Amino acid sequence: xxxxxxxxxxxxxxxxxxxxxxxxxxxxxxxxxxxxxxxxxxxxxxxxxxxxxxxxxxxxxxxxxxxxxxxxxxxxxxxxxxxxxxxxxxxxxxxxxxxxxxxxxxxxxxxxxxxxxxxxxxxxxxxxxxxxxxxxxxxxxxxxxxxxxxxxxxxxxxxxxxxxxxxxxxxxxxxxxxxxxxxxxxxxxxxxxxxxxxxxxxxxxxxxxxxxxxxxxxxxxxxxxxxxxxxxxxxxxxxxxxxxxxxxxxxxxxxxxxxxxxxxxxxxxxxxxxxxxxxxxxxxxxxxxxxxxxxxxxxxxxxxxxxxxxxxxxxxxxxxxxxxxxxxxxxxxxxxxxxxxxxxxxxxxxxxxxxxxxxxxxxxxxxxxxxxxxxxxxxxxxxxxxxxxxxxxxx
Ligand SMILES: Cc1cc2nc3c(=O)[nH]c(=O)nc-3n(C[C@H](O)[C@H](O)[C@H](O)COP(=O)(O)OP(=O)(O)OC[C@H]3O[C@@H](n4cnc5c(N)ncnc54)[C@H](O)[C@@H]3O)c2cc1C
Numbered sequence: 001x002x003x004x005x006x007x008x009x010x011x012x013x014x015x016x017x018x019x020x021x022x023x024x025x026x027x028x029x030x031x032x033x034x035x036x037x038x039x040x041x042x043x044x045x046x047x048x049x050x051x052x053x054x055x056x057x058x059x060x061x062x063x064x065x066x067x068x069x070x071x072x073x074x075x076x077x078x079x080x081x082x083x084x085x086x087x088x089x090x091x092x093x094x095x096x097x098x099x100x101x102x103x104x105x106x107x108x109x110x111x112x113x114x115x116x117x118x119x120x121x122x123x124x125x126x127x128x129x130x131x132x133x134x135x136x137x138x139x140x141x142x143x144x145x146x147x148x149x150x151x152x153x154x155x156x157x158x159x160x161x162x163x164x165x166x167x168x169x170x171x172x173x174x175x176x177x178x179x180x181x182x183x184x185x186x187x188x189x190x191x192x193x194x195x196x197x198x199x200x201x202x203x204x205x206x207x208x209x210x211x212x213x214x215x216x217x218x219x220x221x222x223x224x225x226x227x228x229x230x231x232x233x234x235x236x237x238x239x240x241x242x243x244x245x246x247x248x249x250x251x252x253x254x255x256x257x258x259x260x261x262x263x264x265x266x267x268x269x270x271x272x273x274x275x276x277x278x279x280x281x282x283x284x285x286x287x288x289x290x291x292x293x294x295x296x297x298x299x300x301x302x303x304x305x306x307x308x309x310x311x312x313x314x315x316x317x318x319x320x321x322x323x324x325x326x327x328x329x330x331x332x333x334x335x336x337x338x339x340x341x342x343x344x345x346x347x348x349x350x351x352x353x354x355x356x357x358x359x360x361x362x363x364x365x366x367x368x369x370x371x372x373x374x375x376x377x378x379x380x381x382x383x384x385x386x387x388x389x390x391x392x393x394x395x
Contacts, residue, residue: 010158017288017305018164019119026126049113054299079105169290175281187234196258279336
């Protein structure tokens with residue numbers, strides 16, 4: 001039961017995960033507010049956002065149901081139809097092909113700023129109350145709900161609060177939820193580049209002893225790169241001039257896509273594993289990067305966050321269908337257990353792959369190529385990997 005003046009859900013953080021959460025839950029008929037500390041990112045086609053995601057089909061379906069995907073797709077979502085993964089040390093490729101998997105595409109390469117822009121554009125029609133710019137400063141909670149105190153002097157009473165305020169989440173800290181973190185001492189260098197050969201709608205990933213290098217297909221023949229490097233190497237690569245950067249990338253890619261030329265400024269983000277030890281504290285839950293930060297080598301960071309949202313929506317929908325309390329503690333805790341386990345499994349799986357490939361120890365080098373080749377030759381395994389990445393259950 002709601003108290004007077006109380007809303008159903010307060011979502012804190014209006015990045016992709018928080019904005020999607022507010023939109024999706026409002027579409028379920030809940031009374032929702034979104035609190036965001038900064039003006040939201042706006043998107044312009046002439047200035048591609050360096051932060052792009054390999055967006056999985058289940059998450060496109062989630063946004064489609066919430067009425068936001070067509071606006072993203074129509075603006076600029078680059079389908080990718082194939083994936084090629086290989087090791088610089090030799091051996092066969094692991095291949096994923098949409099045709100062989102009975103799909104039109106494996107997913108889409110989408111910019112972060114575009115997702116945020118289009119999600120925010122959909123909030124008013126869904127009835128989401130937006131508090132921006134406003135930051136959460138303090139909170140109190142009891143058995144019936146949570147009160148958030150914002151830095152604009154206002155307060156918000158809700159039955160449930162979702163902390164989607166990123167890796168350094170304030171609300172997670174206020175709720176007393178702890179994290180376990182491990183710094184990989186690596187950075188992801190991101191940039192747009194032009195390649196001598198066409199990208200063929202293919203996501204390319206080459207494992208080097210320093211870390212994986214991914215070329216993701218983008219619009220206008222460009223590719224978006226995510227180059228995992230040890231901290232000091234990343235720092236060095238950021239300071240190269242464009243010509244030297246292009247030459248090093250061409251070499252690092254083993255010439256697979258021909259000559260590589262820089263086509264944008266560069267940025268780098270630190271890589272770490274950070275997992276919340278618990279996802280729920282009373283009436284507060286954590287989602288997205290506030291709950292889990294994973295290695296980007298499988299491009300699953302934002303996909304896992306949106307799966308937190310989809311699972312929350314499913315639980316609430318099921319409870320509403322049965323006319324029982326969607327916010328009951330045991331239901332929220334069931335959601336938390338399920339998501340914590342899935343996200344931790346994913347985080348350690350990506351870490352294991354990164355460890356296996358990001359080194360030049362002889363016995364591991366000898367193992368890697370044949371391992372990828374073998375995996376690629378077993379159609380059920382390819383099917384299983386892809387379905388997992390795409391957010392579908394393995395057959
Ligand atoms: C340069 C870069 C490149 C990346 N590339 C990839 C990639 O290739 N693939 C991949 O999967 N992931 C990538 N990531 C990680 C990915 O961006 C995150 O997984 C994703 O942004 C998480 O979304 P989120 O909505 O949970 O958090 P965020 O995007 O961090 O959003 C959190 C929001 O909360 C707001 N906020 C914070 N504190 C408060 C407060 N107290 N009150 C109110 N609002 C608050 C912030 O302003 C922000 O808008 C990259 C990250 C960076 C920085």
